[in-house]
Amino acid sequence: MTTVLQHPAYEEERLQRVAEQLPCRELQAGMLLSLMGEPQHYSYPSIFIYGHRASGKSHVMHVLLKELELPHATVSCVECISVTLLFEQVLLSFFGCDAASLLPRSPSLSDFVRVYRQQCSHSPAKETRYIVMEKAELLRDTDANLLPALLRLQELVEDNVTVILLSEIVWDKFRPNTGCFEPLVLNFPDYSKGELQQILSQDRHPSYSAEFYSSYINILLGVFYSVCRDLRELRHLAALNFSKFCEPLAEGKVKETDTHKLWRNIEPHLKRAMQTVYLREVSSLQWEQMQQMEEKETGALRGLSAHTHVELPYYSKFLLIAAYLASYNPARTDKRFFLKHHGKIRKTKFLKKNEKTSNHLLGPKPFALDRLLAIFYSVVDSRIAPTASIFSQISSLVTLQLLTQVSHDDQLDAPKYKCAVSMDFICAISRTVNFDIVKYLYDFL
Amino acid sequence: TPRHATPSIPSRTLPARQPTNVLEEARTRLHVSSVPESLPCREQEFQDIYSFVESKIIDSTGGCMYISGVPGTGKTATVHEVMRCLQHAADMDEIPPFHFIEINGMKMTDPHQAYVQILQKLTGQKATADHAAALLEKRFSNPAPRKETTVLLVDELDLLWTRKQNVMYNLFDWPTRRHARLVVLTIANTMDLPERIMINRVASRLGLTRMSFQPYSFKQLQQIIMSRLNKVKAFEEDALQLVSRKVAALSGDARRCLDICRRATEICEHSGADPSATGLVGMSHVMEALNEMFSSAYITAIKCASVQEQLFLRAVIAEFRRLGLEEATFQQVFVQHQALCRVEGLQPISVSEGLTVCQRLGACRLLLLEPSRLGVLQRVRLNVSQDDVLYALKSE
Numbered sequence: 001m002t003t004v005l006q007h008p009a010y011e012e013e014r015l016q017r018v019a020e021q022l023p024c025r026e027l028q029a030g031m032l033l034s035l036m037g038e039p040q041h042y043s044y045p046s047i048f049i050y051g052h053r054a055s056g057k058s059h060v061m062h063v064l065l066k067e068l069e070l071p072h073a074t075v076s077c078v079e080c081i082s083v084t085l086l087f088e089q090v091l092l093s094f095f096g097c098d099a100a101s102l103l104p105r106s107p108s109l110s111d112f113v114r115v116y117r118q119q120c121s122h123s124p125a126k127e128t129r130y131i132v133m134e135k136a137e138l139l140r141d142t143d144a145n146l147l148p149a150l151l152r153l154q155e156l157v158e159d160n161v162t163v164i165l166l167s168e169i170v171w172d173k174f175r176p177n178t179g180c181f182e183p184l185v186l187n188f189p190d191y192s193k194g195e196l197q198q199i200l201s202q203d204r205h206p207s208y209s210a211e212f213y214s215s216y217i218n219i220l221l222g223v224f225y226s227v228c229r230d231l232r233e234l235r236h237l238a239a240l241n242f243s244k245f246c247e248p249l250a251e252g253k254v255k256e257t258d259t260h261k262l263w264r265n266i267e268p269h270l271k272r273a274m275q276t277v278y279l280r281e282v283s284s285l286q287w288e289q290m291q292q293m294e295e296k297e298t299g300a301l302r303g304l305s306a307h308t309h310v311e312l313p314y315y316s317k318f319l320l321i322a323a324y325l326a327s328y329n330p331a332r333t334d335k336r337f338f339l340k341h342h343g344k345i346r347k348t349k350f351l352k353k354n355e356k357t358s359n360h361l362l363g364p365k366p367f368a369l370d371r372l373l374a375i376f377y378s379v380v381d382s383r384i385a386p387t388a389s390i391f392s393q394i395s396s397l398v399t400l401q402l403l404t405q406v407s408h409d410d411q412l413d414a415p416k417y418k419c420a421v422s423m424d425f426i427c428a429i430s431r432t433v434n435f436d437i438v439k440y441l442y443d444f445l
Numbered sequence: 446t447p448r449h450a451t452p453s454i455p456s457r458t459l460p461a462r463q464p465t466n467v468l469e470e471a472r473t474r475l476h477v478s479s480v481p482e483s484l485p486c487r488e489q490e491f492q493d494i495y496s497f498v499e500s501k502i503i504d505s506t507g508g509c510m511y512i513s514g515v516p517g518t519g520k521t522a523t524v525h526e527v528m529r530c531l532q533h534a535a536d537m538d539e540i541p542p543f544h545f546i547e548i549n550g551m552k553m554t555d556p557h558q559a560y561v562q563i564l565q566k567l568t569g570q571k572a573t574a575d576h577a578a579a580l581l582e583k584r585f586s587n588p589a590p591r592k593e594t595t596v597l598l599v600d601e602l603d604l605l606w607t608r609k610q611n612v613m614y615n616l617f618d619w620p621t622r623r624h625a626r627l628v629v630l631t632i633a634n635t636m637d638l639p640e641r642i643m644i645n646r647v648a649s650r651l652g653l654t655r656m657s658f659q660p661y662s663f664k665q666l667q668q669i670i671m672s673r674l675n676k677v678k679a680f681e682e683d684a685l686q687l688v689s690r691k692v693a694a695l696s697g698d699a700r701r702c703l704d705i706c707r708r709a710t711e712i713c714e715h716s717g718a719d720p721s722a723t724g725l726v727g728m729s730h731v732m733e734a735l736n737e738m739f740s741s742a743y744i745t746a747i748k749c750a751s752v753q754e755q756l757f758l759r760a761v762i763a764e765f766r767r768l769g770l771e772e773a774t775f776q777q778v779f780v781q782h783q784a785l786c787r788v789e790g791l792q793p794i795s796v797s798e799g800l801t802v803c804q805r806l807g808a809c810r811l812l813l814l815e816p817s818r819l820g821v822l823q824r825v826r827l828n829v830s831q832d833d834v835l836y837a838l839k840s841e
Contacts, residue, residue, distance in 0.1 A: 179808025
């Protein structure tokens, strides 16, 4: 707490309350306050605020507008899948539901401006009205005229209105090609480690002392700060793992001040959390249950990504294997891998690979149906007729998204496919049919 | 809420002011909307159209005529004058009475609206496009006693093009009906329009009665202005000749010629402070007006651009030279820009400022840019020739 917010238009007490709710954002809040000026003054037509996720953009705006009781409309551009919803929400929060019902069924921008001006003439703004657009980057995908119009809405509707755009993307990627009114660009910088510590330490558990909780946060940041600076994520992790941290204390093994022992206890636990709960492999609920069940080792539970086993028919497995081989092997090596008598092997020449990058790094390559079937017949030992069921299995592999069709121009005549499964998956499949796939892969020669 | 509001031009409350001096008098006479009684230099074309329409009216048959010519060669004015003369002749009972209607492709929201407008002007009926087409079809194919010849003028024919070309087809097919008594005059800008956009059955029905209006020569332009001014002494002879020569060399557009003359009178009026002026529009005024009209706005824009913008354009050209291509990404140009900044002894600008400069130039169309969401990877092209940019940057 360095400076308390100051502004002549608002009472000291109220500003004090605002400042309490905005730790480590005094500078930005003060800047915004001075931009907004006194309520009856005209503010800048549009302000663009950008910063990383969870850097307090929405929170600061929300607290400022709420505590100072300024008329405002908060619109999330994710929710507004059409401009109709956006216009309705703005009118609703400024003029009540009568105004929103005045809009025609699919309103254009000029309808909105007309209704706004009409309402505005009945109830002119005594204070600056604020429209806060969250996730403003989605405005670029709407009609081309919407963003430029919002930027100079003050001019259009001739009302004391300010549009505030919040986004994670810099302004340079917003600017329309035909130019527009330039908003005032503000940046919210990331929280530093100290600031994160300060904010996270605020929501401490009431039954433990503040120093105890802050030492816990210190350990947590020590583990997670290198991979994650997202305040929301860190707060979530802190809440999840705190009960584990307190366990030795409840058992009476250590005292609150014995930081080193507490650290020894929690550190491997947090490391494991990074691999499981942070990646959402194990849900938070499962994680909490696991903490209660002592005997069951955390992380022993199979996460989401371990559930990649799919039951497939016998020939579908071979089709998938053939597709994988066709995708990751160059076509010129097919003769060597899949033909019995393919002539003399010049061992020295063949074994030496001159490609520098492996095909597994470049990703799968498309192959024709003919090649897939040729490899399929070669890898399956028994004789199989090319029945309708084999071909329908190929197309059902496509619907299962294990294969993808590459070019859509010709469905029947020589379609091309790509194999869309990972190495681990195909190894698991080939183990079930006793097929050694690694022997047939050119990359692993 | 005004749901059915029709846009309209505010009406004039005071009558138009009478011209007080020679220059104002000249300006009203030179206004494009004050079409003179007779059109000079188009006598031959007038005669051709007149005799074509007159013969059709007298024989009570139908036919089509296609009139082409670049803008400002007097196509519409000539046809209107023909119709005025014919109307006059019909009033004097020299020829049988006829009905004249006019449609303009530019004034329609949809090509099929042509049917609606024709029907409304013929009978005053209102109908949907399909219904109107059916009614017109019936009207033109069935015999009726006491039917007058209809003369239909279709301006901006190329806008009536549809994918199946049924509007054009009908317009040219009706005159060939035995009982139609319809004369269709069509106007468009390009000479080879029938060959280019019409399918064979439409082009063949249009027929071979074609007329093309040549651009005016400088003598004709001079004559037009002289006839407009009609003894009002406002211009020096040489000034008029300069205007007409310049315009004739570029386009031969009479409207542009009149515009330049009117602008020159304005310039003359504003510079009337010095006593040495004779009160006539002289060479210098005309030169100034010509420069205003014909000089490229791009060069002026580059000359007035900020230092960083000019530097950026220079960087674009330097990068094009290095690559040997006419296209580069912003990234590549920006490296050149930074180097140029150092050479010029300026503080190198940040990427964000560089993008702002680039997108400002793109917004005034000096550069052609891709959507800004591509960031530093957007490709940059010049919308003006490199020589123009170099010329504008050099003359400082």
